[in-house]
Amino acid sequence: MTDLPQTMRAMVLTGHGGLDKYEWHEDWPTPTPGPDDVVIRVGACGMNNTDVNTRSGWYSKAVDEATTGGAYGEINDDDPTWGGAPLTFPRIQGADAVGRVVAVGANADQALIGKRVMVDGWLRDWSDPGNMDKTGYFGSEKDGGYAEYTMADRRDVAVVESDLSDAELATFQCSYTTAEGMLARAKVVAGDTVLIPGASGGVGGALIQLAKRRGARVIAMASEAKHADVARCGPDVILPRSPHNLRAALGDEKITVVADIVGGPMWPQLIDVLERGGRYTCSGAIAGPMVELDLRTFYLRDLTFTGSTILPQHVFHDVVGYIEAGEIKPMLAATYPxxxxxxxxxAFIEKRHTGNIVVIP
Structure with missing residues (x-):
């Protein structure tokens, strides 16, 4: 095992609330690996909505408004995280860590030292890896990548061979595995037409690329100021973010799948434009979690709804394979120290950029 410094720089979350709940430390203890762990010197770490929502407590059922990134007046003590359980503080967030392995435990492959790796966001109980109830998230139930060093189970990392920079690689894990999981749950294939609200975000851009990879026709929705950026992901059609009449804006397009991370006021129109036998898949509600559903639309049109959060491990490794094959491209919007x-x-909350924001230790 390589000698590690005793302390490191880290951004530490001290509780639920506003951005003031982050504290900068230059003498935080460096993780020490157990038998099945690897320690990674972080080259870059991406930012995602889970970081924001966990910090603010938005996942609590006491909150019924859109994601704001600010502190909420009330959150329940027992359900403020993605998994509906309390979080232990202090906590280092950051699920999208990329870097080089610098130390390994006794059960890990020594050949990993020096290798560049990506970390799978989903933490599994390796005695029962398929059990969703025993699954946690990197940077939530375990310290993540907002630090100089981070630690992961040897089975939660993948060596990646790519000419992309660390910052570019740090755009993939959360956004692209989320998108791939949604499309898999909705069984998207060639011949489908997929409608994607919120297409200018990290997951939205990933949905465009991965749906096209499956051979589907893709219609993206985004604010008109971001249409040029969205176009680089290759959708077939781009619509405004919130058309007054979505059915009219779609014209003759027949929507077989809606892949949604937005929710909010547009939601009833999204459901109304689905063809008979269509599928709706969801992994977010940034515009608001409370929506209205006419159950007659749901059952009379034979629709299928799927939620998508915890993913099988192969999804992460599939995405790494797509990266290495050059089948998907990063959406790096900006980097910050x-x-x-x-x-x-x-900046992430205010959507100043199109794509993913990454921090560099």
Missing amino acids: LAELREAQA
Whole structure:
């Protein structure tokens, strides 16, 4: 095992609330690997909505508004995280860590030292790896990548061979595995037409690329100021973010799948435009979690709804394979120094950029 410094720089979350709940430390203890662990010197770490929602407590059922990134007046003590359980503080967030292995435990392959790896966001109980109830998230139930060093189980990392930079690689894990999981749950194939609200975000851009990879026709929805950026992902059609009449805006397009991370006021129109036998898949509700559903539309049109959160491990490895094969491209919007994580997250919340924001230790 390589000698490690005793302390490191880290951005530490001290509780639920606003951006002031982050504290910068230059003498935080460096993780020490157990038998099945590897320690990674972080080269870059991407930012995602889970970081924001966990920090603010948005996942609590006490919150019924859109994601704001600010502190909420009330959150329940027992359900403020993605899994509906309390979080232990202090916590280092950051699920999208990329870097080089610098130390390994006794059960890990020594040949990993020096290799560049990506970390799978999903933490599994390796005595029962398929059990969703025993699954956690990197940077939530375990310290993540907003630090100089992070630690992961040897079975949760994948060596990646790519000419992309660390910052570019740090755009993939959360956004692209989320998108791939949604499309898999909805069984998207060639011949489908997929409608994607919120297409200018990291998951939205990933959905476009991965749906096209499956041979589907893709219709993206985004604010008109971001249409040029969205176009680089290759959708067949781009619509405004919130058309007054979505059916009219779609014209003769027949929507067989809606892949949604937005929710909010547009939601009833999204469901109304689905063809008979269509599928709706969801992994977010940034515009608001409370929506209205006419159950007659649901059952009379034979629709299928799927939620998508915890993913089988092969999804992560599939995405790594797509990266190495050059089948998907990064959507790197901006990089910030780790010490400026508060500013980076403010930009992320305000959607100043199209694509993913990454911090560099």
